[in-house]
Amino acid sequence: MVCGFLGAGKTTFVVERIKNSRGRTAVLVNEFGALGIDGTLIRSEGGLDVVELPGGCICCSQKEGLGKSVRSIAETIGPDLLLIEPSGVAEASEVIKTLTDEALAGVIRLDAVITVIDASTFFDFSQPEAFGAFFLDQVQNADLIVVNKTDIVSPAEGERVARRILELNPSAVAVETSFCRLEAPLPSWRQKSVRSEGSFGPAMECVSITPESPISQQQMKKFSLALSSGEFGRLFRAKGLVRGADGGLINFQFAGGAMSATPFNQEVRSRIVLIGYNLDRKRINEFFA
Amino acid sequence: MQIPQDTQTSLERVGSYLQGVNPQRIACFPLILNHAARSIDVPVAKCIRDGELFGKAHVAAYRRYGNDLITFLSTTSSLAEAMGQKLNFIEDDAPQLADPLIRKLEDIERVKIPDFSSDGRLPVYMEATEYAVAEVGQEVCVSTVFAGPFTTAAALRGTDVFVRDLYNNKEWVHQLLELCCQAGIKFVDEILKRKSLPILVEPIGSASLISPRMFSEFVSPYLKRIADHIHANGGGMPSVLHICGKTKPNWKPMREADYDIWSLDVVDMGEARAFAGDRVTLVGNVTPANLLKNTPEQIDAEAKVICEKAIGNPRGFILGSGCEVPINTPPQNVDALINAARRYGQLTTDDMPESLEKSCC
Numbered sequence: 233m234v235c236g237f238l239g240a241g242k243t244t245f246v247v248e249r250i251k252n253s254r255g256r257t258a259v260l261v262n263e264f265g266a267l268g269i270d271g272t273l274i275r276s277e278g279g280l281d282v283v284e285l286p287g288g289c290i291c292c293s294q295k296e297g298l299g300k301s302v303r304s305i306a307e308t309i310g311p312d313l314l315l316i317e318p319s320g321v322a323e324a325s326e327v328i329k330t331l332t333d334e335a336l337a338g339v340i341r342l343d344a345v346i347t348v349i350d351a352s353t354f355f356d357f358s359q360p361e362a363f364g365a366f367f368l369d370q371v372q373n374a375d376l377i378v379v380n381k382t383d384i385v386s387p388a389e390g391e392r393v394a395r396r397i398l399e400l401n402p403s404a405v406a407v408e409t410s411f412c413r414l415e416a417p418l419p420s421w422r423q424k425s426v427r428s429e430g431s432f433g434p435a436m437e438c439v440s441i442t443p444e445s446p447i448s449q450q451q452m453k454k455f456s457l458a459l460s461s462g463e464f465g466r467l468f469r470a471k472g473l474v475r476g477a478d479g480g481l482i483n484f485q486f487a488g489g490a491m492s493a494t495p496f497n498q499e500v501r502s503r504i505v506l507i508g509y510n511l512d513r514k515r516i517n518e519f520f521a
Numbered sequence: 522m523q524i525p526q527d528t529q530t531s532l533e534r535v536g537s538y539l540q541g542v543n544p545q546r547i548a549c550f551p552l553i554l555n556h557a558a559r560s561i562d563v564p565v566a567k568c569i570r571d572g573e574l575f576g577k578a579h580v581a582a583y584r585r586y587g588n589d590l591i592t593f594l595s596t597t598s599s600l601a602e603a604m605g606q607k608l609n610f611i612e613d614d615a616p617q618l619a620d621p622l623i624r625k626l627e628d629i630e631r632v633k634i635p636d637f638s639s640d641g642r643l644p645v646y647m648e649a650t651e652y653a654v655a656e657v658g659q660e661v662c663v664s665t666v667f668a669g670p671f672t673t674a675a676a677l678r679g680t681d682v683f684v685r686d687l688y689n690n691k692e693w694v695h696q697l698l699e700l701c702c703q704a705g706i707k708f709v710d711e712i713l714k715r716k717s718l719p720i721l722v723e724p725i726g727s728a729s730l731i732s733p734r735m736f737s738e739f740v741s742p743y744l745k746r747i748a749d750h751i752h753a754n755g756g757g758m759p760s761v762l763h764i765c766g767k768t769k770p771n772w773k774p775m776r777e778a779d780y781d782i783w784s785l786d787v788v789d790m791g792e793a794r795a796f797a798g799d800r801v802t803l804v805g806n807v808t809p810a811n812l813l814k815n816t817p818e819q820i821d822a823e824a825k826v827i828c829e830k831a832i833g834n835p836r837g838f839i840l841g842s843g844c845e846v847p848i849n850t851p852p853q854n855v856d857a858l859i860n861a862a863r864r865y866g867q868l869t870t871d872d873m874p875e876s877l878e879k880s881c882c
Contacts, residue, residue, distance in 0.1 A: 237681070237685075238681040238682060238684075238685050239685070319680070319681065320681040321680055321681055321684050321729075321730050323729050326729075335814075357688070360732075361732035361733065361734045361735070362688065362732070363684060363687075363688070363730070363731065363732060363735070364684075364727065364728050364729050364730040364731040364732055364735070365728055365729050365730075365767065365770070366729050366730060369729075
């Protein structure tokens, strides 16, 4: 699911993803009714199934529309990957609820919530009461935040944006881009010791999990070992908040082959995000089962 | 539990609220909109483009269900349509917005105050309203619903862009809202002329999209002008505001708009009662999606909980759906909702609503 307010660059992001996606890809677009410029852009990539989501109101009936559309796409197109681009003013949490509802069990698996933000407007737009709940909700519910247009902001502004993102969603991974494009070489297994947060590679996967149970120190060590040994796949980055055996939250970061873990004092839900290639979802899930 | 028999007509029941007299049981307003087409078995697009069919569908739905309010609305973009916005009609679903009329700020020149005898589908709305008032107006309240200035403006501009305009082009937004407000006031006049109740819906004013500060600045002032107009010209009719989605953060500025009846969606009715029950009659709020997918027993249980929270509200409570009854809702679920009003809505003296006569004749 790819979220983002008007002008953030989410359509560019979707187009980039389509270019680099493997297998059959479909896109579900909701632009409050008609397929607007965004849809046209995506459609121009060709060979792609674009489905518009009916309904234009944020009322409850729309949720049913989304569920119906996803089911219909699964039955008629059967894509390997479905990119869902909700309206720019959609509340991500509401769309997540629908997509993870048991009514869609076995039909779709929500791999990741990606929110694209415009670095040049984000700080102002993310102030309380700048907009309704949708804006912060998209950031707070993201697994991955693509900070776009970093080329047009000063380093100081970039820092300010990074701090704000951390305040809003400490467990998300943030990557910086310009034009949502893949300008840096792909991070590869060999390059894993190089910090390459400025790029987001094609065909890279993002796996997000919400551990139900606390994790002991021993499990944490095993997890770190598994990450660095490649047990879960070719890992580029991992980040998350997990509940320790004493009930407190632990903020861990995995980058460059090394794990760091620090206590985290705010009360948020546990979540782990892994980004990399050929990630073994089954094994990851089993580890936290 | 047996379902108690009704001893009042719908109109008598709703009239009790206006007079501060205890109705035999609480009223029930399932928001039957496009679902009405199912009652005459015609596709939605055909029904909502033909005044006679539109009217017949709602009268048939009333006769089938016994709902206490007939609500003419096919899309929240109908007023925008009459102001120049194009819609795409889908054979058996609600119409959708085509490309926005206002692509550039200067396109505001293309927006017109509608002529109710010719623009968009306003003649369809008027004919349907006249039909229903003539046919069943002696036994049930007929309402004709229109989108508020904020929602109409968003339809003309495109919601995403409009929300950004609130930040970047405030003065221009007020110019557009002024036009939409004038169109809304004209709508009220046309509806009052036809002895129907004008109901205003403002879904884009949901707290999901705009903050309380924005609501105060861009929504409340225009809503209040329309409420004042209804109070001054409505011959005792109450002003009714429906906002779907999440509204709680915006209740304070909503209250400033001075509506007599709030129809609410995703909120706790107990909280709404505590916040505004001394000022407004509450309507709601069985989850629309549940009407579509749940069983009648589940609908009954959900309605019971809502009734327990809201009955006794100082200004009264009306059971309803939080938003539109989905088109393909099984009829037995609408029956379950209305029967729940019969089961759980028998009022005692303590539950009697205060009169709405402050604003009514």
